[in-house]
Amino acid sequence: xxxxxLEALETADGPVSLDELSRQLQIEPGALEGMIAFWVRxxxxxxxxxxxxxxxxxxxxCGAYPKGCVFSAAGPRVITLNDS
Numbered sequence: 001x002x003x004x005x006l007e008a009l010e011t012a013d014g015p016v017s018l019d020e021l022s023r024q025l026q027i028e029p030g031a032l033e034g035m036i037a038f039w040v041r042x043x044x045x046x047x048x049x050x051x052x053x054x055x056x057x058x059x060x061x062c063g064a065y066p067k068g069c070v071f072s073a074a075g076p077r078v079i080t081l082n083d084s
Contacts, residue, residue: 001027003060005035006044036079049060 004025009016022029039045 001024002035002038005032005039006081009045009079015078017024044082046080048078048080 005021008024009023016024018029018032019025022032025032036045036047040047045051
């Protein structure tokens, strides 16, 4: 089942939502999350978050926070195959 996740992502024509992948592989979303986390730990998948903050806008205070923008994790998660 773990390899079916990699195969589904390799053959996808574009981004695939967790719900769509869950339906396609007939896996519960919670179980799929765990399997994706396994591949992220193994280095086969990479997880990133698309930031929700646009720092150049008026009123943005991102520079005031020592750990970076508080809105950077507000965007959607993106899971991609690791090319290495």
